Amino acid sequence: MVFSSILFLFFFLPAFMLLYFAVPFRFKNFVLLVFSLFFYAWGEPIYILLMVFSSIVDYCNGLLIEKFRYRKGLKHVFLIVSIIVNLSMLGFFKYADFAVKSVNTIFHMNFNLPGIALPIGISFFTFQTMSYSIDVYRNEVKPEHNFLTFMTYVCMFPQLIAGPIVRYSTVSEELHKRDINIKNFCKGMMIFLEGLFKKVLIANSMGLLWDTVNASNDMAVMSAWVAAIAYTFQIYFDFSGYSDMAKGIGRMIGFTYPDNFNYPLIADSITDFWRRWHMTLSIWFRDYLYIPLGGNRVSRVKHIRNLLIVWALTGLWHGAALNFILWGLFYGVILIIEKFLIGKYIEKMPKILRHIYSLFIIVFGFTIFVFDDISRFASFIKIQFFASGHSLVNAEFFNILINFGFMFIMAAVFATPVSKKVKKLLAGLRSSSAKMTAAILSTAVYTVLFLICVAYLVNDSYNPFLYFRF
Amino acid sequence: MEKKNIQPQKDTAGQPYEFMIPPVIVCIVLALSVYFLVSGSREFSDNENRNLTQFEKPTKENIFDKTFMDNTSTYLCDQFPFRDGFINIKTQFEKLTFHNEINGIYLADDGFYIEPFEEPKNSERIIKILNKFPKSLKKAKPVLMLVPNACYVYSEKLPSHAVSFDQSEVIDMYYDKISMDHIDVRDILRSHNSEDNLYYKLDHHWTTHGAYLAYTQYCKEKGLTATKEEDYDIKCVTKDFRGTVFSKVNDLFAEPDSIDLYYYKDQDLNVEYNLKKTKSDSLYALEYLDKKDKYSIFLNNLNSIVTIENKKADTDKELVVIKDSYANSLVPFLVSHYSRIYVFDTRYYKLPVSRFINSHENVEDVLILYNLNTMDSDLGIKTIY
Numbered sequence: 001m002v003f004s005s006i007l008f009l010f011f012f013l014p015a016f017m018l019l020y021f022a023v024p025f026r027f028k029n030f031v032l033l034v035f036s037l038f039f040y041a042w043g044e045p046i047y048i049l050l051m052v053f054s055s056i057v058d059y060c061n062g063l064l065i066e067k068f069r070y071r072k073g074l075k076h077v078f079l080i081v082s083i084i085v086n087l088s089m090l091g092f093f094k095y096a097d098f099a100v101k102s103v104n105t106i107f108h109m110n111f112n113l114p115g116i117a118l119p120i121g122i123s124f125f126t127f128q129t130m131s132y133s134i135d136v137y138r139n140e141v142k143p144e145h146n147f148l149t150f151m152t153y154v155c156m157f158p159q160l161i162a163g164p165i166v167r168y169s170t171v172s173e174e175l176h177k178r179d180i181n182i183k184n185f186c187k188g189m190m191i192f193l194e195g196l197f198k199k200v201l202i203a204n205s206m207g208l209l210w211d212t213v214n215a216s217n218d219m220a221v222m223s224a225w226v227a228a229i230a231y232t233f234q235i236y237f238d239f240s241g242y243s244d245m246a247k248g249i250g251r252m253i254g255f256t257y258p259d260n261f262n263y264p265l266i267a268d269s270i271t272d273f274w275r276r277w278h279m280t281l282s283i284w285f286r287d288y289l290y291i292p293l294g295g296n297r298v299s300r301v302k303h304i305r306n307l308l309i310v311w312a313l314t315g316l317w318h319g320a321a322l323n324f325i326l327w328g329l330f331y332g333v334i335l336i337i338e339k340f341l342i343g344k345y346i347e348k349m350p351k352i353l354r355h356i357y358s359l360f361i362i363v364f365g366f367t368i369f370v371f372d373d374i375s376r377f378a379s380f381i382k383i384q385f386f387a388s389g390h391s392l393v394n395a396e397f398f399n400i401l402i403n404f405g406f407m408f409i410m411a412a413v414f415a416t417p418v419s420k421k422v423k424k425l426l427a428g429l430r431s432s433s434a435k436m437t438a439a440i441l442s443t444a445v446y447t448v449l450f451l452i453c454v455a456y457l458v459n460d461s462y463n464p465f466l467y468f469r470f
Numbered sequence: 471m472e473k474k475n476i477q478p479q480k481d482t483a484g485q486p487y488e489f490m491i492p493p494v495i496v497c498i499v500l501a502l503s504v505y506f507l508v509s510g511s512r513e514f515s516d517n518e519n520r521n522l523t524q525f526e527k528p529t530k531e532n533i534f535d536k537t538f539m540d541n542t543s544t545y546l547c548d549q550f551p552f553r554d555g556f557i558n559i560k561t562q563f564e565k566l567t568f569h570n571e572i573n574g575i576y577l578a579d580d581g582f583y584i585e586p587f588e589e590p591k592n593s594e595r596i597i598k599i600l601n602k603f604p605k606s607l608k609k610a611k612p613v614l615m616l617v618p619n620a621c622y623v624y625s626e627k628l629p630s631h632a633v634s635f636d637q638s639e640v641i642d643m644y645y646d647k648i649s650m651d652h653i654d655v656r657d658i659l660r661s662h663n664s665e666d667n668l669y670y671k672l673d674h675h676w677t678t679h680g681a682y683l684a685y686t687q688y689c690k691e692k693g694l695t696a697t698k699e700e701d702y703d704i705k706c707v708t709k710d711f712r713g714t715v716f717s718k719v720n721d722l723f724a725e726p727d728s729i730d731l732y733y734y735k736d737q738d739l740n741v742e743y744n745l746k747k748t749k750s751d752s753l754y755a756l757e758y759l760d761k762k763d764k765y766s767i768f769l770n771n772l773n774s775i776v777t778i779e780n781k782k783a784d785t786d787k788e789l790v791v792i793k794d795s796y797a798n799s800l801v802p803f804l805v806s807h808y809s810r811i812y813v814f815d816t817r818y819y820k821l822p823v824s825r826f827i828n829s830h831e832n833v834e835d836v837l838i839l840y841n842l843n844t845m846d847s848d849l850g851i852k853t854i855y
Contacts, residue, residue, distance in 0.1 A: 006546040010503040045533050186492040193495065398631035399571070406567040426487050438487040446491045450498065455560035460547045 001042040002161075003192075003245045004199050006457050012039065013249075020253060021180070029152045029175065032253065039157040040120070047119035050089065055147075055154040057085050058129040062136045062143035062150070075137060082133035086126040093119055098320035121161035123317060127284055129154055132168040134288055141169040149175050158249040162242045164260035165280040171255055178254035188251030193446060195244025200453040202414065203237035205407040206230040209400060210370075220394040224383045230404070232366045233411040236265060239278070265415040268354040269346050270334045270361055281317070285310050300340075307339075308332045318369070323377070327369045334361055502551055511549045516762035517717050522548040557720045565721070570629040573718045578627040581725050582671045583715045584620045586634035590846035593640065597647050599852050600838070604650050606824040606855035610790070612836040613691075615653040616641050617676065617684065617796050619843055620669040623659045637842050644845075653691050655684040670727040673713020674843065675765050678730045678799050685803035692835070694784075694807050702732040707756065711764045729764060734806060738781040743773045753778070753802045768798035774818035776811075783809040788832040792816060792823055792854060796841040808835075816850035824855040 001008050016035045023031055041048045061082040068074035091099075096114045104111055132153075135141040144150040153175055159166050213219060213227035243260035250257040260280050267273035274282055293306045308329065315328015338346065346354060367384075371377035382388040413419075426438045515522050523544040532538035550556065561572055570577050578584045604612055621628065622637035638656060645652045659668060659680065668680035676684075682699060689696035709728040716724060731754055741750045748770075755770035769776055772795065789808040791797055793815065801813055810832070814823050827833050840848065 005543065006550055007543055010499055010506065011546070014499055014503055042539055045536065045539075186488070189492045189495065190488055193491070395631040396633050399629070399633055402629070402631065403569045403571055429487070435487060439490055442487055443490040443494055447494055447498070450495055451556075451559055452563045454502075455556040455558075455563070458547050458550045458553055458556040459560050 001039050003242065003249075004196060004453070004457060006454075006460075009196075009454070009457070017252070025180075028180070028253075029149055032157075033148060033152045033155060036152070036155040036157040036160060040155060040160060043120045043161070047093075047122075050093070050119055050122070051125055051155060052151070054086065054089065054125060054129050055151045058082055058133050058154075059144070059147055059150045061133045063145070065133065065136050066143045069139070079133055079137040083130060086130045090122060090126045092116070093122055095316075095320045118320075124163050124165055125154055125160065127165050127281075128167070131165075131284065131288065135167065135169055141172055144168070144172070144175070156250075156255075158246040158253075158255075159257060162239070162246070163278075163280060164243050164246060164258055165284055166257055167284075170258060174255050180254040184254060185252045188248045188253070190248070191251060192245050192248025193450060195241040195246075195248055196453055197449050198237045198241030198244065198414070200456050201449065202407060202411050203234050203241055204456065205404060206234040206237065206411055209404040209408070210234060212400060213396075216396055218394060218396065219383055219390060220397040221383060221386060221390055221392050223394070223397045223400060224380060224390075226397070226400065226408070228363050228367050228380075228384070230408065230411075231370055232265070232363050233408070233415065235366060235369075236261070236415065237411065263415065263417055265359065265362065266355065266417070267358045267362070268351065269338060269343075269358055270331065271338050271343070273358055273362060274331070274335070281314070285314055289313065304336055307336055311335070321372045322374070323368055323370075323372050327365060330365055330368055505551045506546075506549070509551065511545075515548075515553075517554055517720070519714070519717065519763065554720060558722045561719055561721045562723070570632070572721075575715055575719050576621075576628055576632050576634075577719075578624065578629065580627060580666055580671075582620065582624060582627050582666075582669075583719050583721070583724065584624060584628060585674060585715060585718075585843070586628075586632060587619060587621050587637050587842065589635045590640055590842075592846050592849070593643065595849075596845065596851060597644065599854070601647075601649050603824065603838075603855045606822075606828075607836070608828045609831075610827050610833050610836050611651070612838055613651045613653055614644070614648055615655060615684065615688065615837060615839045616644055616845060617839065617841040618656055618659065619674070619841055620676075622656075622842075623663050623668055626663070640842060651691075653684075653688055655687050658683045658687045670711065670713055670715075670765075672716035672719075672724055672727055673711065673765060674715055675713070676796060676799065676841075677727075678732055681796070681800040682732065682803060685800055688800075688804070688837070689807075697734065697803070697806060699732075702734055705731050705733060707731050707754075707767070708759050708764055712762070713765060729767070731767075732802065736782055737805060739805065740779040740781075742777040742779075743770060744775060753805070765795070765798075768795075769801060769813065772815055772818065773813075774815055774820075776813040778805055778811040778813070780805045780809060780811075783807065785809065786832065787834050788812070788830065790814065790823065790827050790830075790833050790836045791839060792836065792851075793839040794841060794844040794848060796844075797837075797839040800839065804837075816853055817848060818850070820850075820853055822853055822855055 001012060003009075012035070016031070019035075020028055020031050037048065040051060061078045064078045065075050068078070093116055096116055100111050100113050103109055132141075136143045144153070153168060153171060156166075207230075209230040210227050213223045213230075216223070219227075240261040247257045247259070258280055260278060262276040262279065264273050264277035267276055290306055290310045293309065294302055295306065296303050298306070311328045311332025312325055313328070314331070315324045315326065318324045318327070346357070349357070367380060368377065371380065379388065383390050426442070429435050429438055511524060512522050513524075514520070523541060525545050526532065526538060526541050528538045532541070547553075564572050565577070574585070576584045576586060600614065618637045618641065621634045625634075628634065641654070641656060645654065662668060662683055665679070667677050668683070669676050686696040688694075706728050707730070709726065711727040711729050712724070713727065716726075739751050739753065741753060742748070743750070750770070753769060754767045756767055758764055758766040758771070763771070766772075778801070783805065784807050786809045787807075788810040789804065789812070791801060791804075791811060791813045793801075793813065794817075797813065801811060804811060812826070812830075812833070814826075816823070827836060838854075
């Protein structure tokens with residue numbers, strides 16, 4: 001089930017909320033768990049067993065690590081069991097096909113592909129359960145003794161299938177005691193609505209732009225550039241919209257989820273970009289891989305090695321294909337260059353140049369990201385850089401500009417914190433008539449946008465969730 | 471020193487000005503979902519011309535292969551309250567945000583909604599089939615009429631950067647490669663394209679007037695005397711026709727079309743649909759005026775074979791028409807010139823038409839009439855010989 005669907009918005013969510021608010025606190029986790037299992041089973045009626053299995057394994061590991069906390073050897077064993085189980089689950093279900101394909105290509109073999117369908121959200125829940133076992137091992141968090149509570153954490157539907165990656169330590173307190181009130185409900189709903197608008201109105205429109213250009217036989221140079229930027233917008237608004245919706249639902253029911261995006265497209269360097277993009281994943285890799293490898297407190301060669309390992313794996317996490325690894329390594333290399341060579345100079349550049357430089361790298365990065373076929377990637381890049389003799393503009397380009405220009409500008413505007421500033425301004429209004437006007441106008445705008453979203457969902461011509469592949 | 475008395479902020483929804491939004495949205499959601507639950511489900515959507523998805527009970531099989539989930543999702547979208555209204559909201563939103571193309575249809579000048587043409591893929595295959603056809607006939611002479619669509623005839627009305635494949639190029643290629651005569655209606659239609667009534671604004675067909683122009687061209691090439699337009703009794707039977715193109719765009723503010731019927735006094739008709747299954751004395755099935763698909767009044771929608779007998783025809787020659795729905799508004803003009811016309815729709819008539827023609831001595835003329843949009847997709851044509 002996806003958030004931006006009629007089923008979720010008009011049936012699942014209202015039914016869940018009614019029941020959740022109706023029952024006394026001690027049953028709330030149970031209601032959340034049951035609805036979460038239904039939510040997941042809707043998309044994966046079979047693989048749901050995998051998620052339950054993962055919950056059981058890490059629940060037991062947590063308890064065992066606690067039990068043998070004074071016996072270093074055993075404690076170690078259970079940690080390794082957790083990591084092996086989770087990684088092999090992820091490895092088998094996500095990467096088996098890719099691995100066999102690679103072996104076939106490299107060694108000219110002809111093994112049959114296992115043909116395993118990727119279980120939704122496996123990359124997210126395995127990373128969450130792993131973080132739990134590691135945190136318990138490191139004594140950073142107390143293990144959960146109540147299995148249902150633990151399972152509620154693993155299966156919680158808001159962030160289950162597309163993040164953010166919520167570590168157990170972040171929500172452990174709230175699993176037992178949290179503020180469930182109208183204020184949080186309303187605040188959460190605002191966050192949810194904004195995420196829904198991002199996804200349905202902006203991301204889908206930019207996706208359509210990208211698809212239109214990409215399906216064209218005669219792509220103008222400018223079309224290729226506009227399309228690459230549109231794809232960047234699509235990914236950003238799709239993913240951050242989904243994270244916002246998750247955060248919003250979490251807030252509605254009393255959970256505080258971490259931020260996952262902080263206006264990444266206004267970054268002024270690539271180092272800055274990765275502090276703003278998919279933050280929960282970057283932090284995960286930093287805490288559980290980069291720092292254990294030695295981080296930057298080692299020799300320069302090892303430091304570079306660590307960066308490359310982390311970035312290759314970050315890329316691979318996004319998808320089981322070569323282009324994702326290349327995308328990760330591309331960022332690894334850029335970050336190394338920024339760190340050791342040009343960082344000082346970038347800081348001295350005028351602000352506008354820093355933004356142009358960053359955006360160029362980001363957009364180019366997503367062109368690596370999007371093509372799983374190297375030859376199509378190459379021909380696209382060739383068009384962009386005038387290497388295949390395509391014209392600068394053509395009728396199709398102008399047609400795209402007319403049809404998508406408005407939404408493209410909206411995407412650019414909402415990629416910056418402008419709306420945040422406007423909201424601050426409105427919240428600071430003093431006179432009561434101004435306050436009332438702001439209230440009426442904002443209500444009208446949100447209502448109309450919501451109805452337009454519903455219209456698009458009813459129309460349902462175009463509603464793919466990009467982040468399902470992860 | 472006075473202490474400022476700071477009142478705790480009364481905020482119900484984060485920012486003070488937002489307080490009305492959550493209750494309004496909650497009401498909308500609940501109202502729509504309750505309305506959905508209490509209202510029954512619709513069987514058929516006239517606007518989309520298809521059966522709407524119905525709820526299916528879950529079973530072990532359809533849950534595990536996920537068809538239950540897919541079906542339920544489509545069911546909810548199909549049966550959602552005010553579905554057409556919502557789709558209209560989407561269209562108005564896109565119009566407001568400067569779209570000139572909605573669901574693949576161009577918003578053209580003068581209230582026209584025009585479907586662009588895509589490069590055909592099956593031309594060679596169809597030409598091959600067509601070229602076998604004349605050889606399979608003993609005596610009758612076939613002639614091909616390819617009718618261009620609004621995107622060609624009204625190309626000036628399309629938005630300035632619209633992308634549509636050149637229909638003229640395709641017609642040239644056909645006429646160049648087929649081994650039978652052809653009747654070219656491009657010039658006559660183009661020369662009248664300052665008139666806004668050659669094609670419907672909200673349907674993919676040509677109008678009766680457009681068909682009349684093609685009829686005069688047919689007569690010219692066949693040596694017949696075309697009836698003058700003023701000799702017909704032209705009746706406007708509806709001013710409320712929203713056709714197939716409307717269904718795709720769903721713009722409730724678009725101006726509907728009117729349909730004209732050209733009645734000719736001196737006729738005595740006997741019309742048989744599907745070999746005597748239904749009979750009539752008219753070429754028009756007026757009962758379709760109450761329905762969404764009003765174009766079907768011409769020759770009573772789609773039939774595998776229609777036989778039209780005119781006792782007051784000029785000659786006792788007979789004509790076979792192999793055609794798509796464009797011909798339905800042209801055939802009424804031809805009845806004055808042939809004592810019998812057999813109209814075949816190869817999508818439904820599955821026997822070789824050539825066999826039929828060869829067994830009917832009086833059939834001298836065969837007209838193959840297609841519009842360019844169906845020419846490429848109607849592979850039923852392979853049964854003509």
